[in-house]
Amino acid sequence: MALVAGIDSSTQSCKVVVRDAATGALVRSGRASHPDGTEVAPAAWWDALQTAIADAGGLDDVDAVSVGGQQHGMVTLDEQGEVVRDALLWNDTRSAQAALDLIDELGGPQAWADATGSVLVASLTVTKLRWLRDAEPENAARVAAVALPHDWLTWRLAGHGPGSGAAGLAELVTDRSDASGTGYWSPQTDGYRHDLLELGLGHDAVLPRVLGPREAGPRSATGARRPVLGPGAGDNAAAALALGLRPGDVAVSIGTSGVVSAVTGSPTADGSGLVTGFADASGHYLPLACTLNASRVLDATARMLGVDHAGLSALALQAPAGADGLVLVPYLEGERTPNKPDATGALHGLRLANTTPAHLARAAVEGMLCALADGIDALRAQGVAVERLFLIGGGARSEAVRRIAPSVFGLDVVVPTPGEYVADGAARQAAWVLSGDDEPPAWSAAGSAEVVSGEPAPRVREQYAAVRELTATRPDVT
Numbered sequence: 001m002a003l004v005a006g007i008d009s010s011t012q013s014c015k016v017v018v019r020d021a022a023t024g025a026l027v028r029s030g031r032a033s034h035p036d037g038t039e040v041a042p043a044a045w046w047d048a049l050q051t052a053i054a055d056a057g058g059l060d061d062v063d064a065v066s067v068g069g070q071q072h073g074m075v076t077l078d079e080q081g082e083v084v085r086d087a088l089l090w091n092d093t094r095s096a097q098a099a100l101d102l103i104d105e106l107g108g109p110q111a112w113a114d115a116t117g118s119v120l121v122a123s124l125t126v127t128k129l130r131w132l133r134d135a136e137p138e139n140a141a142r143v144a145a146v147a148l149p150h151d152w153l154t155w156r157l158a159g160h161g162p163g164s165g166a167a168g169l170a171e172l173v174t175d176r177s178d179a180s181g182t183g184y185w186s187p188q189t190d191g192y193r194h195d196l197l198e199l200g201l202g203h204d205a206v207l208p209r210v211l212g213p214r215e216a217g218p219r220s221a222t223g224a225r226r227p228v229l230g231p232g233a234g235d236n237a238a239a240a241l242a243l244g245l246r247p248g249d250v251a252v253s254i255g256t257s258g259v260v261s262a263v264t265g266s267p268t269a270d271g272s273g274l275v276t277g278f279a280d281a282s283g284h285y286l287p288l289a290c291t292l293n294a295s296r297v298l299d300a301t302a303r304m305l306g307v308d309h310a311g312l313s314a315l316a317l318q319a320p321a322g323a324d325g326l327v328l329v330p331y332l333e334g335e336r337t338p339n340k341p342d343a344t345g346a347l348h349g350l351r352l353a354n355t356t357p358a359h360l361a362r363a364a365v366e367g368m369l370c371a372l373a374d375g376i377d378a379l380r381a382q383g384v385a386v387e388r389l390f391l392i393g394g395g396a397r398s399e400a401v402r403r404i405a406p407s408v409f410g411l412d413v414v415v416p417t418p419g420e421y422v423a424d425g426a427a428r429q430a431a432w433v434l435s436g437d438d439e440p441p442a443w444s445a446a447g448s449a450e451v452v453s454g455e456p457a458p459r460v461r462e463q464y465a466a467v468r469e470l471t472a473t474r475p476d477v478t
């Protein structure tokens with residue numbers, strides 16, 4: 001029995017699954033936490049990966065490994081292969097002004113959408129490089145190569161790291177899905193735009209070679225059999241591969257980020273910026289709308305109410321749909337879709353009748369889901385068919401989320417058995433690399449799924465839409 005491993009190095013943690021390459025059966029798994037914050041030393045991801053691999057029983061009997069991970073994070077390497085500074089993550093908004101500057105310099109939002117599939121927001125890597133050029137010019141000048149979290153971990157697994165030098169930097173590899181979230185990769189030409197990298201960073205740099213969807217990378221230095229490393233993927237593309245999304249299917253992921261995404265046959269170029277036109281992990285495209293505020297809205301509300309996740313869910317289900325007019329606009333971390341990096345969250349419609357823990361819990365779940373429902377509408381506006389919704393990510397473990405989502409989205413929701421779909425997609429890719437077949441292995445990781453229906457509640461979205469613009473700016477922003 002050949003075994004493959006899939007890794008998800010996500011915002012909050014690292015997960016490893018080991019699966020049977022032929023059947024997809026789960027053999028074992030492991031995990032470890034990541035540090036908090038939007039600026040993280042990449043070494044912390046490497047340490048967490050070692051812990052998660054050990055927790056999963058090691059890789060000694062594994063023949064292929066792929067790494068999926070949080071997208072966009074800026075990992076800068078100097079000529080020796082040393083990390084120049086801590087990585088800025090996808091949810092770090094300090095490069096919001098850099099995004100505006102770059103948009104202006106290229107000729108406006110549509111120019112970026114046409115060039116890269118996406119209008120720049122602070123999440124995209126090129127804006128972080130421009131911030132580095134402006135705020136830390138000495139660090140920018142030292143940058144010899146730029147990688148993403150999954151690229152860097154693949155490189156470390158291959159035995160490279162500090163001291164690898166120019167020869168080592170030349171061994172960096174990535175895949176289309178993660179390259180497409182940088183702001184210097186073109187879906188039209190299927191290649192890098194080094195001119196846009198230079199526009200951001202101020203000079204050219206080595207970029208990871210983009211492997212095809214089932215192309216073998218280097219061999220791993222970790223694991224007795226020196227497993228082959230796959231190209232890896234951005235987390236959302238890996239999840240799409242795990243679910244085996246077909247036309248009409250839309251994945252709704254509730255992790256640190258809230259993401260709606262779909263696999264399409266042609267790229268999108270949404271000049272409004274609501275939908276980013278990324279690539280997927282199978283050779284196609286992955287238009288996607290991403291919010292900065294999803295599972296942590298639930299975490300924060302549970303904390304405010306002094307309950308755990310189960311308690312929050314129970315409370316939310318006690319209140320009526322619409323929470324008697326109480327609306328939570330969930331911009332706790334600023335927001336990316338819509339682009340409001342300096343916004344704060346807000347609670348509207350407070351009355352004596354709705355100031356109860358149950359109403360607040362309900363408003364938190366509904367507000368977070370309404371932001372995702374706006375993302376589903378934005379996908380539709382790009383011509384993406386929306387027929388089946390798949391609900392995944394840590395937030396999908398909440399019963400309230402599962403039961404309220406169909407009413408807010410106005411569609412049934414398919415909830416696959418809770419699992420690690422990003423790591424599973426990476427494992428499926430690893431099995432594909434191992435087989436060398438034209439198509440990925442027939443198995444998908446989705447297992448059994450529950451279909452949840454609900455009475456459509458358009459009033460919930462109407463009352464959200466009426467107040468979502470009414471938010472204050474962060475006090476530390478002038």
Ligand SMILES: Nc1ncnc2c1ncn2[C@@H]1O[C@H](COP(=O)(O)OP(=O)(O)O)[C@@H](O)[C@H]1O
Binds near residue numbers: 010012254295298
């Ligand atoms: N039962 C639950 N109800 C609501 N949220 C949950 C539940 N279980 C986990 N979470 C939340 O899900 C998040 C982790 O999900 P995950 O998809 O792994 O995130 P990420 O990929 O961003 O690291 C955490 O914020 C966690 O508190």
Ligand SMILES: O=C(CO)[C@@H](O)[C@H](O)COP(=O)(O)O
Binds near residue numbers: 010259
């Ligand atoms: O920025 C995006 C997608 O564009 C996020 O989806 C990140 O990729 C982080 O994902 P999670 O760790 O929250 O799952």
